[in-house]
Amino acid sequence: MSTVDASGEATARAARSRGPIPKSELAVAAVLGGLGVFALVDAHTINVPASASAVGPRAFPYAVGALLVLSAVGLVVALVRGDRGEVEGGEDVDTDGGADWASVLKLTGAFAALCVLVEPLGWLIAASVMFTGAAWTLGARPWWRALLVAVVLNTLVQVLFTQLLGVYLPAGPLEGVPFLG
Secondary structure: OHHHHHHHHHHHHHHHHOOOOHHHHHHHHHHHHHHHHHHHHHHOOOOOOOOOOOOOOOOHHHHHHHHHHHHHHHHHHHHHHHHOOOOOOOOOOOHHHOOHHHHHHHHHHHHHHHHHHHHHHHHHHHHHHHHHHHHHHHHOOOHHHHHHHHHHHHHHHHHHHHHOOOOOOOOOOHHHHHHHH
């Protein structure tokens, strides 16, 4: 790396480090750290059977928790040093525009419908409702075409899970249909 590149990078970092650290970037670090601590604490509650090998069932949760905490610490260090995320500069993004909260609420409602309906109505119907609602929210017209695609895709998923993987998704009122498990 030449001295011009090094000084250019230092100048760019100094320009980015001016001003306070954005709260949104600190929030990401806090969420990462919180998830890591939760994973570490929760991993400690896992019962280890006497027949477990040297690694045991706690190893993976401990590793994930430690990586999350280390990532959070690394992010905070980078923020303090002046490394900040760049504002989206794409031509198709209005950086001054606000969030479309109506669409966010509709998408959240479609996902909540899946969570509530999957047991009583089964995977095929509940996932089709979610897919259709999400597609309609994101601009799919006409809605019935999104519903048709949803039914075909979700039937394929249910058959693949049931027949190939042996994982039985809830069938709901379609319990008696042979290929749905």
